[in-house]
Amino acid sequence: MNISQLARKTGLTAKTIRYYESIGLIPAAVRTEAGYRTYGDRDITVLQFIARSRSLGFSVEDVGHLLTLWQDRSRTSAEVKALAAQQVAEIDRKVAELTMMRQALTDLMQHCHGDDRPDCPILDRLAGEIRAGQEADDAGEGCCEHHSSFRESRV
Amino acid sequence: MNISQLARKTGLTAKTIRYYESIGLIPAAVRTEAGYRTYGDRDITVLQFIARSRSLGFSVEDVGHLLTLWQDRSRTSAEVKALAAQQVAEIDRKVAELTMMRQALTDLMQHCHGDDRPDCPILDRLAGEIRAGQEADDAGEGCCEHHSSFRESRV
DNA sequence: GCTTGACCTTCCAGTGACAGGAAGGTGCAG
DNA sequence: CTGCACCTTCCTGTCACTGGAAGGTCAAGC
Known part of the structure; x- marks a missing residue:
């Protein structure tokens, strides 16, 4: 072949x-x-x-490990299951991260009328401006300040 | 500064x-x-x-677009909202993908006792072997065959 | 024998969004 | 003047491939 x-x-x-x-x-x-x-x-x-x-x-590195375990007649099934559990935990972490992003995004979108007018609360909030009479907490800081915990990873 | x-x-x-x-x-x-x-x-x-x-x-490319929209006094808020909606859709797609992975993983784990014995249904199923008396459908193919639709993307 | 086209090979570059580090210049306090 | 913290550029590495160039091989058809 x-x-x-x-x-x-x-x-x-x-x-x-x-x-x-x-x-x-x-x-x-x-x-x-x-x-x-x-x-x-x-x-x-x-x-x-x-x-x-x-x-x-x-x-790919994990797969290498799995291949080794697969070939290894003396490994325990617990080892394999632990690797799988770790992978599930990683997936859960990513889902949680994405869920937080989604929440923040839909929050932003909720304030935007989304019509022909140029006024856009989404951009204003991304820039740090919080429009008076909508949210009273914080003064130009803190609206979306999770970014240090939110940094990149693979699906 | x-x-x-x-x-x-x-x-x-x-x-x-x-x-x-x-x-x-x-x-x-x-x-x-x-x-x-x-x-x-x-x-x-x-x-x-x-x-x-x-x-x-x-x-980063999207951010470039957002910056342009932010600077552009003549853009409509609908344009911005559409970009945000697209981002939400992308997040939903990733969450769905991760959720399917998670389901497949936990299904695999459910069949593994996870003890000191070397026998491991997780590896067996990854290799395409379906143990008799547990699932009767398909013959060595189809267990996890979503992989073409499941290919990589960023969180 | 020759051509065509489908395969195969290796090697190099690019992806996204940076991080790490080397080699060297600058600014300021003690 | 000696540290030391900061700045600069440039190059390499990450991850898991993908695309493409340049060239060799194989089988079929003429």
């Missing part, structure tokens, strides 16, 4: 498979005389394992 | 501010004779606007 056949059977791209080989996630493939990579049925299973793990949000 | 003072007042880092200048998100700062960037109070407002927008999940 050539690389694009394997790609088709696993839902990955040939590029991705070569990439996984290059970073050592999978061992180097056997080559034909002409240098073409050849694969067997075992490789389909391995790459599907990887694809499924990635689709569950595990990082 | 030097760059690190501005950084402190906005919650960004000096690196980030220089980066924003380098990609043209903010105009080039005025320099002292020695080449130091100097900033005024207006810059605090602009950078806070940027920091708040970023913390709401807007991409």
